[in-house]
Amino acid sequence: MIVAKQKTIQELIEMVQPFQKVLVAGCKGCVTVCNVGGAKEVAILASALRIAAKREGRELMVGEHTLERQCDPEYVAELEGFVDDYEAVISIACGVGPQFISEQYPSIRVFPGVNTQFMGGAEAHGVWSERCAGCGTCVVHYFGGLCPIARCSKSLLNGPCGGSDSGKCEISKEVDCIWDIIVRRMMDQNRLSELIEFKPPKSWTTARDGGPRKMIREELVE
């Protein structure tokens, strides 16, 4: 899933300070799963904005709506008809959400309510970590099913570097050295010889380095 983190309440309060009518728009996709942008969080943020406004003696009407998904125009269309009642929308979907809303409703001011972090998963309840860098050419099968591009701090394809310490990355004791895990796994799988093979420089054309990406699947285009 796409994992996001809420912006601070102060930041959000300041963002919508000039407005009297604000809609908090959630998304039932990834951000609901990672407990940051679903209906529950919409209600909490809306309540917090109301309390803060009241405390400051400010008039503020806060609407709440959680879309099926914010990354599909047909669901963004759910806002049709009532979005015009608001001066601003805080989207608490991933970075895709505010943009889809902006594109569909160009006259409304849209604010991001979360900071999109990474593509990853839940290690435990309340703990998420990155797994994929979206490089466009998946190679995890060469590395014991693990991705050094997303998970090595230096994206080394021929790791590990000299900073690997007790299974942890040199940048932080909180970060696993993925190369430590890759090496151990490949050795366990009797695949040391594959690991010793030189991995040539990667083509980043399919990654973000190749420019903004677009995908067209002819068989699906109507």
Add this chain to the structure above:
Amino acid sequence: MSKFTPRIIAFYCSNCASSAATVSEGMKKALPDNVKMVHVPCSGRVEILHLLKPFEEGADGVYVAGCQTDSCQYVSGISKATRRVAHVKGMLEAMGIEPERIEVFNLGAGKGGAFVDIALEMTEKLRALGPVMPA
């Protein structure tokens, strides 16, 4: 300031705090009128939104009264409540509201006195802080 009576919402766990309430009745001690008690099956059921809503609706303070950490009927209910209260404290602070306006208390089933004492303690503290919202 002394005229001000804070409005308080108190979430009481049905397992321990409510028994304490019964004990307190026996002791002829009662909650003050400014404290509105909400029974919950477990303090772990109290969500962040439940803790915020009272403030939105005009309460001056909120507290959760649950079990001792080692005697929660549902094992981790009270620790969940404790973490959520801590989270809401942070949110209140961010909104410029005193974090002491929300607390969590650990009660035991037999502690009828404490049941009322915390209500009085919160009332006094909030009386000193004054109303949360401007007049």
Add this chain to the structure above:
Amino acid sequence: MSEYKSGSNLEKVLRSGHFAFTGECGPPQGANVEHLREKARHLKGCVDAVNVTDNQTAVVRMSSWAASLILMEEGLEPNFQMVCRDRNRLAIQSDIIGAYSLGIRNMLCLSGDHQSFGNHPDAKNVFDIDSMQLIHTVRKMRDEGKFLNDQDMDVPPRMFVGAASNPFAEPFDFRVYRLAKKIEAGADFIQTQCIYNMDRFREFMKRAVDMGLHEKAYILAGVTPMKSVGMALYMAKQVPGMDVPDSLIKRLRGAGKGKVAEEGIKFSLEQIEAFMEMEGVAGVHYMAIEWEHKVPEIAERAGVLPRPTV
């Protein structure tokens, strides 16, 4: 003897079978050319080549190729260090050509410390290619006369290609294979991380020799003298992939007030002596960090002077 790969002094010294002795010099955090020249002068005549670090520990300094040129003006041979953190493959290749064109003949290929360690932690890193691929790139340019995209170049840069090896980082069992991989990718010489745990290094070298790696590349053992107990503790606890045995810390502590630095130097001299005898070790890379003025005395006491002229 066949033709040299680069014709650098370091290559000639190693090829002729001399026990090499290299030094290190960090460029200034600014344009203090005079200070750099002064540090360099201490090393003159004491070492076969001087490593010039490239924004080491991710702290911005005078560029390593520019500092290398200044060292050349002082009559020293630089070992130009390059990290993959700050350059993509375009900048890497053009800098290699540029450095060679200005007379630089040795180059050490490194991944580079993560920028979060340094003084610009907000920076975006590059890591377009890794150190292994950098080694491969320099060799490809030299031996095939081609860029990474396989396009021919007019005059190829002829560098003596170095790589680093950390025998102490984990996973330990893989380290010697990683060394083999670097040599396979094109490393002509290896400079190791500073060694303090001699037993563990001996074990590492035994494995390297068993694999015949010492016959494919020159392995220089890394030595950094301990200046103080504080430094030893810092190295032991704070520097990832560093193995400082308790016995050494104890020994330094036991040296007594004012004598710790001398004890550190003594230990390093004993190490050099051991490396001279150790199978597969072709030289020592002596990293006297901000202690360049001590190097002449240390080299003298180590018995590595005068340096050979080949």
